[in-house]
Amino acid sequence: MIYGFDIHGVIDTYPILFSSFSKKLKSEGHEIHIVTGRPRLECEQRVRDAGVVFDHFFSIVDYHIDNNEPSMYQKDGTWWMDNNVWVRTKGYYAEEFGIDVHFDDSKEYLQHFPDTCSTVLVTENFIETFKIVTEMCAL
Numbered sequence: 001m002i003y004g005f006d007i008h009g010v011i012d013t014y015p016i017l018f019s020s021f022s023k024k025l026k027s028e029g030h031e032i033h034i035v036t037g038r039p040r041l042e043c044e045q046r047v048r049d050a051g052v053v054f055d056h057f058f059s060i061v062d063y064h065i066d067n068n069e070p071s072m073y074q075k076d077g078t079w080w081m082d083n084n085v086w087v088r089t090k091g092y093y094a095e096e097f098g099i100d101v102h103f104d105d106s107k108e109y110l111q112h113f114p115d116t117c118s119t120v121l122v123t124e125n126f127i128e129t130f131k132i133v134t135e136m137c138a139l
Contacts, residue, residue, distance in 0.1 A: 002098050003103075004090075004094060004102035006102075006106075007034060014063045014127065022052045022054065022055055032052065032055055033055065033099060035104075039062055071085060088122075090113070095113075
């Protein structure tokens with residue numbers, strides 16, 4: 001299976017959990033994609049420092065810079081663009097690369113994921129929910 005993990009509100013909120021989960025998934029032959037909004041250069045090291053292992057890294061900002069998104073601009077060191085384009089991008093990526101399960105903390109993104117992808121909304125009760133689900137699935 002192919003798993004997607006967001007960084008902000010997910011990995012950086014639960015680094016120990018996602019570090020061990022990613023290592024367990026990799027040991028069983030699964031693929032892990034980091035799927036985030038911010039530029040790769042800005043946040044890849046944070047993922048590595050958290051001990052999360054992954055196969056691919058996707059950044060909404062980098063993708064739209066590479067594709068010359070006309071609505072994209074930078075103000076005070078932060079990238080901005082049309083929100084309707086922005087929030088759909090993770091879903092397009094999930095569809096293109098066949099993400100089976102994606103963990104994110106924003107419903108706004110998750111509503112744009114394809115039906116073929118199961119999405120997990122990471123909230124403040126996530127650790128308890130995660131424990132129950134992993135026990136039920138014998139992960």
